[in-house]
Amino acid sequence: MDATTAPHQIPVEMPQYGERHHIFEIMQVMLQELLIHQPEEPIQFMLNHLRRDNDMVPRIFILGPPASGKTTIAMWLCKHLNASLITKQNLIRNEFSVIAAKAATVFGANQAIPDSMLMELLEERLTNDECVSKGWILDGIPETREQALMIQTCGISPRHVIVLSAPDTVLIERNLGKRIDPYNGEVYHTTFDWPSDTEVQSRLKVPLGISEEETAKRLMEYHKNINRILPSYPKILKVISSDQPCVDVFYQALTYVQSQHRSNAPFTPKILLCGPTGSGKSLQAALLAQKYGIINVCCGHLLKEALASNSNIGEYIRPFFEQEMQVPDQIIIRVLINRLSKQDCIRCGWVLHGFPQDLNQATLLDNAGFMPNRVFFLNVPYDSVIERLTLRRTDPATGERYHLMYKPPPTMQIQKRLMQHPEDTEEKVKLKIDSFYRNSSLLEDYFDDVIYVNGDQDPYTVFEYIESGIILPLPTKVTL
Numbered sequence: 244m245d246a247t248t249a250p251h252q253i254p255v256e257m258p259q260y261g262e263r264h265h266i267f268e269i270m271q272v273m274l275q276e277l278l279i280h281q282p283e284e285p286i287q288f289m290l291n292h293l294r295r296d297n298d299m300v301p302r303i304f305i306l307g308p309p310a311s312g313k314t315t316i317a318m319w320l321c322k323h324l325n326a327s328l329i330t331k332q333n334l335i336r337n338e339f340s341v342i343a344a345k346a347a348t349v350f351g352a353n354q355a356i357p358d359s360m361l362m363e364l365l366e367e368r369l370t371n372d373e374c375v376s377k378g379w380i381l382d383g384i385p386e387t388r389e390q391a392l393m394i395q396t397c398g399i400s401p402r403h404v405i406v407l408s409a410p411d412t413v414l415i416e417r418n419l420g421k422r423i424d425p426y427n428g429e430v431y432h433t434t435f436d437w438p439s440d441t442e443v444q445s446r447l448k449v450p451l452g453i454s455e456e457e458t459a460k461r462l463m464e465y466h467k468n469i470n471r472i473l474p475s476y477p478k479i480l481k482v483i484s485s486d487q488p489c490v491d492v493f494y495q496a497l498t499y500v501q502s503q504h505r506s507n508a509p510f511t512p513k514i515l516l517c518g519p520t521g522s523g524k525s526l527q528a529a530l531l532a533q534k535y536g537i538i539n540v541c542c543g544h545l546l547k548e549a550l551a552s553n554s555n556i557g558e559y560i561r562p563f564f565e566q567e568m569q570v571p572d573q574i575i576i577r578v579l580i581n582r583l584s585k586q587d588c589i590r591c592g593w594v595l596h597g598f599p600q601d602l603n604q605a606t607l608l609d610n611a612g613f614m615p616n617r618v619f620f621l622n623v624p625y626d627s628v629i630e631r632l633t634l635r636r637t638d639p640a641t642g643e644r645y646h647l648m649y650k651p652p653p654t655m656q657i658q659k660r661l662m663q664h665p666e667d668t669e670e671k672v673k674l675k676i677d678s679f680y681r682n683s684s685l686l687e688d689y690f691d692d693v694i695y696v697n698g699d700q701d702p703y704t705v706f707e708y709i710e711s712g713i714i715l716p717l718p719t720k721v722t723l
């Protein structure tokens with residue numbers, strides 16, 4: 244098969260470039276904007292869109308029943324994400340808006356704003372520079388399915404929708420303790436969120452509409468509408484119980500809005516599993532390779548294969564194995580480059596474990612052009628590793644593997660002839676664990692977006708956690 248008939252291979256650099264610069268996501272958002280807005284001048288529209296560079300700014304809806312904490316959480320998120328808070332009240336108070344002045348007349352009469360007017364106010368506000376450049380959080384809007392559909396028609400699309408939930412009885416009781424700071428609109432509570440500043444305490448006001456009857460009435464209205472609204476946001480919705488401390492609700496909300504939804508971008512997994520000996524790297528690598536068809540690259544096994552192959556590099560390695568010395572990094576990286584450059588690794592992706600074990604090895608891997616796009620550190624307590632490894636035994640007669648605690652031999656006869664691998668003694672295991680932790684912090688700092696996994700669970704729970712870290716794009720870190 245000559246070069247003209249060989250299957251065309253996409254050069255390695257292309258998918259790597261696409262992943263590094265999120266090209267697929269950029270094009271996906273651009274296409275979505277074009278289809279929603281259908282501009283007369285699509286080229287100019289795309290240029291303006293690209294110049295704004297605001298695909299990743301927060302665009303969040305916070306929905307939920309009265310007293311569920313929408314305003315509280317929305318305000319805290321806005322402060323943390325440096326985004327604009329939008330409520331019906333502050334849309335009306337927009338003193339620079341003619342529409343708002345007109346709506347204030349309507350709203351001021353304590354009537355509901357007509358949906359058409361609400362949409363005009365929203366469009367006007369969301370297109371101002373601050374919302375475009377820094378993002379926005381909508382508190383309590385939409386309230387009806389009609390509003391949700393009108394918002395979609397205006398081309399207003401959230402990236403995350405949070406729905407707070409709590410039992411009605413909790414909310415009715417809770418609302419009685421609500422207090423508002425008239426100076427800045429901050430929300431407090433006589434029991435759950437009382438300000439420490441006595442000056443703020445002294446100026447807090449009891450808001451309208453918090454009596455049991457009024458809250459109950461608003462709850463009925465909410466329950467009548469919410470289930471018709473949610474189908475508008477099938478894949479970007481997260482329900483968070485607000486029947487827990489505000490801070491816990493806030494951190495769950497923040498974690499969610501900083502997560503990226505699963506992308507359709509072509510993604511070649513280049514996974515690195517780090518962790519002390521016995522943390523489960525080999526087992527998780529085998530599960531990942533089996534499920535996703537990626538190549539399981541175990542550094543230790545590669546060196547042994549090179550040794551057994553009697554190749555030139557194998558002869559290089561032999562003296563180090565015979566004298567039980569560390570194989571030099573330069574030799575190891577050559578073996579790894581040779582393996583990771585093969586077509587199967589490029590086409591299917593790989594999961595690497597056993598290398599790098601220190602900063603120098605990480606730098607060598609990086610310089611060779613094999614930086615992983617998912618890095619997991621498996622954390623397992625010392626005692627668990629000792630228990631996993633030092634109780635392992637092998638039956639020399641059958642090669643069957645046992646574990647004196649997890650998988651004991653079925654008969655005393657087998658028990659008597661079991662052998663322990665010389666590397667599984669407590670002394671050897673302790674040396675390896677100490678060696679890992681001497682280098683791990685520098686290694687963790689070297690890689691961006693390390694995902695930490697509690698490896699001290701059953702293997703399939705660990706695997707599910709690693710899987711979610713691979714499938715979902717890495718969360719965006721907010722740099723204020």
Ligand SMILES: Nc1ncnc2c1ncn2[C@@H]1O[C@H](COP(=O)(O)OP(=O)(O)OP(=O)(O)O)[C@@H](O)[C@H]1O
Pocket residue numbers: 307308309310311312313314315316383417418420421422430431432433435436485486487488489490492
């Ligand atoms: N998780 C929570 N635990 C206890 N109290 C909370 C919690 N979240 C908010 N609160 C308190 O409940 C009251 C209502 O909160 P908030 O105004 O933020 O809710 P809301 O959903 O915006 O209500 P509404 O829709 O009526 O404006 C406030 O006093 C607030 O301090």
Ligand SMILES: Nc1nc2c(ncn2[C@@H]2O[C@H](COP(=O)(O)OP(=O)(O)O)[C@@H](O)[C@H]2O)c(=O)[nH]1
Pocket residue numbers: 518519520521522523524525526527631632635698699700701702703705
């Ligand atoms: N309970 C438990 N045991 C595990 C898990 N992963 C691996 N093991 C066991 O721990 C030992 C070491 O696992 P291994 O994957 O070789 O660890 P590595 O040294 O990090 O590659 C093996 O006997 C495994 O059966 C896990 O998630 N939970």
